[in-house]
Amino acid sequence: MIAFLRNTWRGLTSMRTALILLFLLALAAMPGALLPQRSLNSAKTADYIAQHGWWGRLLNKLQFFDVYASVWFSAVYLLLFISLVGCLLPRLFEYLKAVNAKPVLTPRNLKRMPHHVESTVDKAPVEVIADAKVRLRGWRMVVREEDDGGRTLSAEKGFLRETGNLVFHFAMLGLIVALALGKLFGYEGQVIVKADGSQEFCNSGVLGYDSFHPGLRVDGTDLSPFCLKVTSFTPTYLANGQPEKFEADLRYQAGDDIDNGTWRPYTLEVNSPLRTEGDRVYLLGNGYAPVFTVTFPNGEKRTMDTQWRTTDNITYLSEGATKFDPPGITDAQQRRTKQLAITGLFAPTAELRGTLLDSSYPDLRDPAVAVDVLQGDTGVDNGRGQSIFTVDQSLIDDGRLKRVLRTNMRPGEHRTLPDGTDISFDSVKRWVYLQVSHDPGQVWVLVFAICLIVGIGASLTIRRRRLWVRAAPADGGRTVVEVGGLARTDQAGYGEEFTRLSKDVLGGTR
Template sequence: MTMTETPSTAASAPPPRQSLPGRLWAVVRNAWRGLTSMRTALVLLFLLALAAIPGALLPQRNLNTQKVEQYIADRPTLGPWMDRFELFDVFSSFWFTAVYVLLFISLVGCILPRCLDHYRALRTPPVPTPRNLARLPLHHEQTVDATPEQVIELSRTRLRGWRTEIRSGGERAREGEITLSAEKGYTRELGNLVFHLALVGLLIAIAVGKLFGYEGSVIVIANNGPGFCTTSPAVFDSFKAGNVNDGTGMTPLCVRVKDFEADYLESGQAEMFTSNIEYQAGEDLRTDTWRATDIRVNHPLRVAGDRLYLQGHGFAPTFTVTFPNGQTRTETIQWRPDDARTFLSSGVLRIDPPGGMYATEEERRKNQIAIEGLFAPTAFFHGNLLTSSYPAMNDPAVAVDIYRGDTGLDTGRPQSLFALDSEQIRQGRLSKEARVNLRPGESTTLPSGAKVTFDGAQEFVNLQVSHDPAQKWVLVSALAMMAGLLVSLLVKRRRVWIRVYPEADGAGTVGQRRAVVEMGGLARTDQAGWGGEFEQLRERLLDEPELRGGGPARTAPESGQPAEPGATNTAASSTEPKPARDADPTGE
């Protein structure tokens, strides 16, 4: 007879396949766990720092568009590809934003569970006393003349600032045994959490500032010039709005500059810039009230949520052109400082003839005047070559080329504020009529009969209006980060256990007034000085006069230190792996 073996259903059936939603959920869960790990957060923080390097090395379009265009033009092959990868718009690029957002999500996902764990730890009593205190790195044992209750109560009162838990009895406990568990240093983890939460707050504050802030720069002539009002971005020479800000809805602010003063050392190095200004904001605009104040470098005017910075200064030469019919035109415009040490400046000034002076529009355009050259606040001549010897305006002079013709003012094409269009000169639309050096009050007459007079120069200031609604929170977050970091570095997490039980005599009878005290200590982190602190704690708890009694005290020193003379080392070797399991049964 043939016997056929029938395998069991459980052994023969293949394992059930997980459903598609279950597999998708597993992928999402694993991806979330990987993203919210501290290792991933550190990698993303490193990537964010790495991604910011191109923004520091390459010209950025939001700061200098012309420089970016020139950079691309000089590299016709590589430049367009760099532009496609947004290397000239690093901080608003998709890849920088992706790293920024992932870092934010990773930090939030990593910190919130740790906050919950810390909250549970604060509500959880200290862990029970290990079975074998002698195996801890720090251990002490002695006999005292007191009952276990007296020893425990005295120790509890001495451990102020420690979280304590008194336990008695147990399955393997000796008769009359009482234990005390004490722990200190919970603030260490709190400081660590404060640091990371403040880092998240810093990221949020910076993002809010970039989204809703704006920044504009404008050049204003000093000596009670016309000033400006923040009515629209058009009043600024350069304007940068936030990603969700179109430049409208700015805080109303009007400013006019009364004067400017620069303090220099004998070497010509600038020491301080100060400008006296008047401003209107809020209710002052309706009552036409001007308030006087002064601003200096790194000391801005803070008003109505905005900040007005004094960033720099320069000189604006003034020229008067007297046309053949006696009519005059006077213009003052800023020139660019080319030498930051002596403020030798260059620029151009374009003057249009008065209306009605010429019969046709074509004739009027052919008689426009352009003045291009150098300005020296303290002139020094090498023959006919002009340079500047000091940045203050002690002896101003100009060296200029004077052109007559079509300056391109009516073409509508953008032109440089500091140089003439070389194409206009090459095509003969502008012809040079004079090259002269002039001091204030001096003039020259052109072949056309027009006279050009250099009247002197005024100083201008470069002002920046900045609005960042989250700037205060950036400061608060940075200070909180520093405070949390200091707390996490300075506070030590440590645990102390005390076990007390009545002493038995030679016959095994439990005594009434003598008790054996075991004390063990464990630092949650490797901190220098814990051994000394443990010894001071032992003296404070057990060296009371009412506790001193017979019997030798046995103390286990820190690992690597010699035992005191006459002391018996009852601690196990620090290399054994078991003490960690016994000392920290919670696995923390």
Template sequence: MSTVDDRPTTGPEAAEAPRRRRTLAPLALLRNSWRQLTSMRTALILLFLLAVAAIPGSLLPQRNVSIENVDAFQREHPDWFPIVDRLGGFDVYASPWFSAIYVLLFTSLIGCIVPRLRDHVRALRAVPPAAPRRLDRLPRHAVLTDSDVDPAAIAAMLRKRRWRVAVRGDTVSAEKGYLKESGNLLFHISLIGVLLGVGLGSWYGWHGNRLLVAGPDNAFCNTLQQFSESKLGHRVDGADLPPFCLVLTDFEAGFLPTGQPESFRARALVEQQGRTPYPASFSVNDPLRLAGGTSVYLLGHGYAPIVRYTDRYGKSQTSDEAFLSIDGNLTSEGVAVFPDVNIDPKTGERDPNLQVAFEGLYLPTTPETGPFVRSIYPAERSPGLMLIPYRGNLGMDAGIPRSIYSLDRGQVDSGRLKQVGEGKLLRPGEKWTLDDGTTVEFVGTLQYATISVRYDPGEMIVLVSSAVLLVGLMPALFIRRRRVWFRVVPAPADTSTTDRSSLVEVGGLPRTDYSGFAEEFDRLVAAARSGRTATEEETD
């Protein structure tokens, strides 16, 4: 796009007229857009949008917090789940739209703060302004006719009250409340620090969730393959994860008589590179801190029933898969699958149509009378396991990923996997003989813990910035900026020599809304009238 020359083309003015060019339209659009983005009004709107955008993260289960609750939402709302998932409802704080809001807010805050910081530095270096000509036009005004003080005494009195003072001849200018703007800028700079810490964690942080059953046979090592769900930052590769292994050795859960949880604590054996294995414990509000900044958080817990199945050839296999809790009393659902049973010892061949599975419902405290569908207390006071047997093809040989917490309903609906008996409640140690002579035994239970392994390099930045933000918020809210002027005027010449005193005119101006300014102004006037320099300190 070309520019337009507005100079006269004819006449003597053509040689002397200044050359004026119109601003290019794209540059004008870019400049106006930047001004709108970096205005305080836009920053407040974006801050409000950020708060609104965080609401779904509080109402909907998040994958990085509890994958079990996300799976439960999918089971309860199968129609809504794909839509919400596509919109990033289960990963709100990592979604593109949430990231776009805080990046725009980050940019807007920087654009607002830089010029304000420059102006504030100039104001701090400048002296209070000179008194206006007409002090009687200010919001607060007083005239002292019986004072015998000079500008130096007035300036000393103001300095003792921590006013910034400038003396210009017979006029004293004073200003107070600069900490308000300092706190305001500190608040906004800290807010940028919070956003920076969040962004740093998004780029270089990572996290993964794992359901870890107690026992040495269920050890967890920090690799992507062993996470149930994981998310890496944009600058993180799977090979960057620090090596360590964790074995859950014990879990203690305390409950109130009402069934409400009281305390949770997991005990584990930790093995890190270059160190001998050592015991450690962690709870909900007390994560396990490992070398390199990695932390292990406790998210939840439940039970893993131990089921032993003995096939028609007398071979036994054991399953200790976790059952997922479905209510506050830890009633739990799950499956125990045995795909490699009923192998003919003569031929070594396995019949895929003789695979066995059990749908189970575990009750930590079984009611005394049926129906046995809900536990009445979360602790294991009277454990019971309701099992429903299935025999046939489990569909696991197809190589298609499947849930370990439920059977493939497609196999059941097609008839390739059939129910071969009614459900039966088993107590620990009890056996049940099925229709083909095979047996299933409820051996007991193990406890499991749902853990989240996280590394966030921006965590400390966010923590410090949040603390500084609160520090800056206090003066920004409670300090008021104000100015006062004192003008000492000599007494008129016709006044008697014995009764000649100075005339002091006082004016006050609050820079912001300040209901207590009138009382403070009156105290300053009283101090000047008495001609003393007050020794008591006043808070800003």
């Protein structure tokens, strides 16, 4: 049993196993890129499962829609971590031993080396070795004296190759740990904020977000505290409608600013996130919120500016639903017969094709809406969650929500319903789509990524090679000099270097 465990550990901690596990990890991540993930879009995931029948249900049971939180992905990830630790620690100890180790002794028979030259010079062995030391400055060297009065020099260069190799592998290990920390303690949330300064967003809990994706160890109760509001949004478009630049002017407060009420300005752009309290705020998108005012028969008014979602990212044609509750009605059953929903399309630059509304440009040049006004039970008070962008189609199918008007409107226009209710299209507001990201391992991911590149660069470009010089006394006061060379890695290029070095050593060039 002990032998089995020992052999299993040796196999797991071998570099071959680490490479296989790294390949399996890359293979295991592919379903996360090819299939919808529940953590990113639960609705799309549910639709995929429903459309693919038994195959979708099988993939769901096998956790293919929660790849990065699945048991099998975590197992490969953990095994790769253990394998790298197990194979790198012994190499690190061997490396530390070799750091201060002297170059190996000069072999007795240098003629067996891949590179070898021999010559006789009119110098003493001490002079030959002294000249060689000057020529090999920068190499790790050791000089030894032999019994016959001769001298040997052992030199080695390229030890940083092993350093780069270890840096590369430890950086990969650090990268795995940093990514794991990000998944454990990071979070990501998206929120739509109106761009007129009227709406304040505070990072105080998950309820402030439209969607929130916490890390495995994040419960949403201890988020980094900061607040912001968008005072204006300025888009810049080319003549053909292509976006050139988006700028959102923010005012934000964090840390002590929250206590003393200080607001700081910042211009948020697509590739220029706001960094505060360890979080990053990104500008992801923008859109429009038509402003409607409903004047009920009793004279009371309700004004709503619910955001509508963009359906065409080129012309910014948008769709949505703005819902109203009638005032002064306390009876739930009666109120559910008088609720209103204004739903349809909004065009920032209207282009009518007959009575059909389309948009020809993304900016506000000639805004208009094409809406259906629905009256009845909108479902806003039935206790079930619903999308702010649509109405529940089942309420329409059941006859509880009926269309009482279909019309096109421009700002300033109004329409009157059969019961005397007046609806006006007042104006348009802008909104921006923000993403808040918190990743405690982000800086370390960058550091380890740089180390990984530096390490692999060093291990691929630096060559380890050894050179030996033996100077033995000969008759007539002359000295027999042998030079041997060995490339410990790829020999490409070392032949030319060895030729130059041996000529300098044999020629006595200082």
